[in-house]
Amino acid sequence: MAAELEADGRHLIHMGIGEPDFTAPQVVIDAAAKAMADGRLQYTSALGVPALREAISTYYLEKFGLNVPASRIVVTAGASAALLLACAALVESGREVLMPDPCYPCNRHFVAAFEGTATLVASGPEDRFQLSDQMVHANWTNTTAGVLLASPSNPTGTSIEVGELTKIIASVKARGGFTIVDEIYQGLSYDAAPFSALSLDDDVVIINSFSKYFNMTGWRLGWLVVPERIVPALEKLAQNLFICASSVAQHAALACFLPEALEIYEARKAEFKRRRDYIVPALRSLGFGIPVTPDGAFYVYADCSRFTDDADAFAKQVLREAGVVIVPGLDFGPFTARTYVRFSYANSMENLQEAMARLKIFLPSQK
Ligand SMILES: Cc1ncc(COP(=O)(O)O)c(C=O)c1O
Numbered sequence: 001m002a003a004e005l006e007a008d009g010r011h012l013i014h015m016g017i018g019e020p021d022f023t024a025p026q027v028v029i030d031a032a033a034k035a036m037a038d039g040r041l042q043y044t045s046a047l048g049v050p051a052l053r054e055a056i057s058t059y060y061l062e063k064f065g066l067n068v069p070a071s072r073i074v075v076t077a078g079a080s081a082a083l084l085l086a087c088a089a090l091v092e093s094g095r096e097v098l099m100p101d102p103c104y105p106c107n108r109h110f111v112a113a114f115e116g117t118a119t120l121v122a123s124g125p126e127d128r129f130q131l132s133d134q135m136v137h138a139n140w141t142n143t144t145a146g147v148l149l150a151s152p153s154n155p156t157g158t159s160i161e162v163g164e165l166t167k168i169i170a171s172v173k174a175r176g177g178f179t180i181v182d183e184i185y186q187g188l189s190y191d192a193a194p195f196s197a198l199s200l201d202d203d204v205v206i207i208n209s210f211s212k213y214f215n216m217t218g219w220r221l222g223w224l225v226v227p228e229r230i231v232p233a234l235e236k237l238a239q240n241l242f243i244c245a246s247s248v249a250q251h252a253a254l255a256c257f258l259p260e261a262l263e264i265y266e267a268r269k270a271e272f273k274r275r276r277d278y279i280v281p282a283l284r285s286l287g288f289g290i291p292v293t294p295d296g297a298f299y300v301y302a303d304c305s306r307f308t309d310d311a312d313a314f315a316k317q318v319l320r321e322a323g324v325v326i327v328p329g330l331d332f333g334p335f336t337a338r339t340y341v342r343f344s345y346a347n348s349m350e351n352l353q354e355a356m357a358r359l360k361i362f363l364p365s366q367k
Contacts, residue, residue: 130151152185
């Protein structure tokens with residue numbers, strides 16, 4: 001609908017998009033150009049270019065103080081392929097995977113692709129929209145195979161508390177299940193020190209990506225960290241399903257870890273935090289409910305029930321009448337489908353301010 005309106009000449013402000021408005025730093029682009037000029041364009045190992053696996057391993061050591069050997073790192077075509085491979089390796093036909101509702105929409109489909117069932121567990125602001133240990137206990141059945149979490153989360157921007165995560169990992173392990181933690185928004189946490197669930201347990205399956213913190217969405221590059229014992233299965237799956245991730249992207253991504261690139265990423269992270277600190281109070285003062293202040297990613301999950309009992313229709317009306325693109329809760333599961341909308345602040349401060357001004361004019365007619 002937004003594309004149609006734009007084709008008709010309407011000026012829209014995009015707060016729907018789930019990707020950084022920043023693109024890869026020049027040093028990364030230069031590394032890609034050099035890789036191409038040097039002819040480094042052929043298939044790589046299914047597990048990824050050894051130098052990149054080593055660079056990711058060093059990143060865990062330097063940023064998180066974690067010892068993650070390169071042999072446990074599998075480079076993939078984005079977090080999407082990482083999630084697909086994890087589900088291919090861990091989900092058997094007829095088994096269930098617990099995940100919070102709301103959560104990233106594709107998770108259900110990755111599980112369904114291997115004939116598993118995603119069990120969506122309704123989670124509200126009291127639990128930061130995340131699974132709790134109590135929910136794991138209450139929903140675990142003899143067909144449950146594991147849990148799939150994301151921290152910080154899409155669409156809520158909220159992280160799971162470390163104490164709760166520790167309990168979940170232990171409970172799941174005691175039941176013989178797996179815990180997958182999607183850390184794609186890991187570098188974008190604004191209120192706490194950088195954290196990985198790997199600091200809690202080496203058996204957790206970690207999903208990560210160059211898409212968000214490293215600003216490389218279209219390059220299609222991500223990674224998994226897995227226990228050593230499942231690397232051979234993942235290698236076979238990756239080889240069969242993808243052959244390898246993009247070789248140019250892999251060579252370019254080595255430059256992400258150079259000091260000058262890391263400096264740019266940290267400056268951009270500070271800019272995201274500045275926007276978060278602007279947009280959360282601005283939306284609250286417009287009448288949206290934001291019961292948990294988002295601590296990461298670039299999303300605000302806002303309760304719009306003061307204005308509507310149909311968030312889907314509301315999002316369409318905001319688009320048509322205010323010219324602001326937002327995403328209805330429906331995309332993220334049934335629980336908050338009618339009451340919440342997601343705002344992405346991956347847009348310039350100037351555009352965010354204009355969006356708030358437009359909403360200020362539009363909203364009074366909805367009360
Ligand atoms: C929580 C989460 N996981 C995974 C993905 C997929 O990311 P990519 O495949 O670009 O790494 C996204 C994209 O928005 C996401 O929000």
